[in-house]
Amino acid sequence: MKNDRKRTVKSADNLFGVLETVHELDGAGATTVADHLGIAKSTAHDHLSTLVEHEYLIKDGSTYRVGLKCLHFGVQAKNRIELADVARPSLEQMADETGEIAWLMVEEYGKGVYLEKAMGDRAVQPYGELGKRVPLQNIASGKAILAHLPDDRVREIAVTHPPTPRTEKTITDVDELLEELATVRERGYALNDGETFEGFRAVGSPIVSDGTVLGSIAVSGPENRFRGDRFTKEIPEIVTGAANAIELSLASR
């Protein structure tokens, strides 16, 4: 009934809950955290103190903030991903050629993680941030990745991480999604037409090696610079070209 859950350390729920709350709110006090998690103030306080003692949080007056300790963990994980190194020059080239922002994304636990970015000279940044974890289904780079995962995994992800419908264009139906993914697979790139933010578009392409998808790259920008041939031909060509270049560099090592 309720105890089919694995044998885990229960206090970790609260411990990480507190840490993640402080992160989410970008700094918070004991009461705020307690309310946010529905636990007693005193419990929140115990956990906050614990996290300070272990140097994961910093106490700034009476608000707590996340410290830098996690940075090294994340960087280590990122450094292990060969793709991040290899993709860097291609990302910069894409940013240069288009003037927009270029992103590198990988999948982890059914979510997309932004690993690298390169800013073009006209780049605006309305969404996304290094390390941010986002649903895969309603963004170009996410769909590029999903297109190369088995159907049942896609369904699983769609169920466990339903996207918050942000605009009326957000895809919510799984079958509709799978259909679009087939198209993506066929033509080699994915589009985001205002599904995340109104007036915001993107083109993404997967990085595939030995039949498995390692991640994806994408270029995004405002709709007025992403229309007509530029949206359906020029930029897709740049992005798929860059993806191919990355795949080649990966193969030759």
Place this chain on the structure above:
Amino acid sequence: MKNDRKRTVKSADNLFGVLETVHELDGAGATTVADHLGIAKSTAHDHLSTLVEHEYLIKDGSTYRVGLKCLHFGVQAKNRIELADVARPSLEQMADETGEIAWLMVEEYGKGVYLEKAMGDRAVQPYGELGKRVPLQNIASGKAILAHLPDDRVREIAVTHPPTPRTEKTITDVDELLEELATVRERGYALNDGETFEGFRAVGSPIVSDGTVLGSIAVSGPENRFRGDRFTKEIPEIVTGAANAIELSLASR
């Protein structure tokens, strides 16, 4: 006697212990972790499972590795530090002018954290990595920071985080350290003459604003390129110049 420790969540010791062990060993299994921490295999296993459930670790066959979840936490903490943004151009300029590596460091919990780096065209990287936490006393950037902290705080740090003597030049005596810090304060920059690695030198300068030290910048490289006037005049001038530029940009916002 032993219970003057604050009221904290005890299982966090093991939980973070396990996480940090996996990080330190760059991937490990249950037995390795258990031995490393001196706890029961089963306990290590429970905690590893817990960390996987919370998506902080990734299970790769039978070894566990740190995942990307922490990346966002660290990036948030870093983004909050205005200095990181402001220093970037100056770091790149230093790297260009010297051809070596330029670093930005801040202090947290008595340790130095590498926040940014810029690579010159001859740069070699023998030490340090983004987010890495190192003792402050035996590196140029660390001493630059310490020089602007109150003496008793320096003593406290020296006691709680004694540096592992890596070469015979490593300073271990606190009074000797304080004396050197006075010199640093006076001339405006700190030196590292093979104290961390044999044959490796560095020049560092603090970033001070309103009388408090926010962090430091440094340039490091092999001894054969860091000698004579270049080590005692040229590079110090570049570094202190860059530090001043950063302090000015910080003041005008």
Place this chain on the structure above:
DNA sequence: AGCTGTATTCGGTAGCTCCGAACAACCTTT
């Protein structure tokens, strides 16, 4: 001074953590 929101302390018990020992899975070795 009073009031209203915070953070923080602390006693006590329901419930969890941790160990040890058994089991399982996977290898080398013979």
Place this chain on the structure above:
DNA sequence: AAAGGTTGTTCGGAGCTACCGAATACAGCT
């Protein structure tokens, strides 16, 4: 292919602790 070694994993239970609630201590208002 069986034996032996190494690892990961499961599970019962004793002892400790995480959690709540109530009390207390601040801090900033009016």
